Amino acid sequence: MRDSSLSPSSRLGGAVISDRIVSALLEELRTGRYAQTDRLPAEVDLAAELSVSRTVIRDALSEMERAGYIERVRGIGTVVNRSVLNLRSRLDQKLEYYPLIRSFGSYPHADGIQIYPVRAGEELARDLAIEPGDDVICIKKRILADTTPVIYSIDYLPRALFGSRDYTRIDLSGDIFDVLERECRQQVASNVAHLKASCGDESIRAAMRLAPGEAMLLLDEICYNRLCHPVMRSLSYYTNFFDFSILRKLL
Structure with missing residues (x-):
């Protein structure tokens, strides 16, 4: 995880806050406090837990939804796709x-x-x-x-x-x-x-x-x-x- 003191605009291509939140949420979903859940808490609760703004949470959840880890469903909330979460080697993502x-x-x-x-x-x-x-x-x-x-x-x-x-x-x-x-x-x-x-x-x-x-x-x-x-x-x-x-x- 990058140094949190870096500003999102400190350099072109630098890590932004939402990137770090995505990493933190994925870790929590796999092995942490959300490892047994099928939904994530509401945006306002996540923002409070992670000490960031709702805008940052919204950006992070959008990135996670694009990657298929979650789906945000009106009236239901943020649903976790554990089958996708557990995939180890995806060709549609950056392979290191x-x-x-x-x-x-x-x-x-x-x-x-x-x-x-x-x-x-x-x-x-x-x-x-x-x-x-x-x-x-x-x-x-x-x-x-x-x-x-x-x-x-x-x-x-x-x-x-x-x-x-x-x-x-x-x-x-x-x-x-x-x-x-x-x-x-x-x-x-x-x-x-x-x-x-x-x-x-x-x-x-x-x-x-x-x-x-x-x-x-x-x-x-x-x-x-x-x-x-x-x-x-x-x-x-x-x-x-x-x-x-x-x-x-x-x-």
């Missing part, structure tokens, strides 16, 4: 490797990390809104759950995001969203993902220890910041270690 793997009770870590510059071809330049031939940093790594390879990741970041700094002196081995926020002051707000089955090339198959004929789920994503500008192209190959879900809201 390490928290995802921890949710399965395993220890996440990376190896085989490769970081090197490439020149953007026509497709990559179009995806990242840069010019063909511009410098791009490619980051490859294998993610393991305990000792089992579960994700092979290839990320492409425009070299310009790092300004004049020498990227070889920056630790780029950690969570890529943290790297973007910490080193580039870029917070990923949305992405467009294409899902497809993939066998991967021979080097990826060997790294992932796949059986003959075994395929992976490939998420081919372009990630955008709060100004709707692309900041990363990402290829993530997932093994069948994961059981993914997608929530489709119809109302």
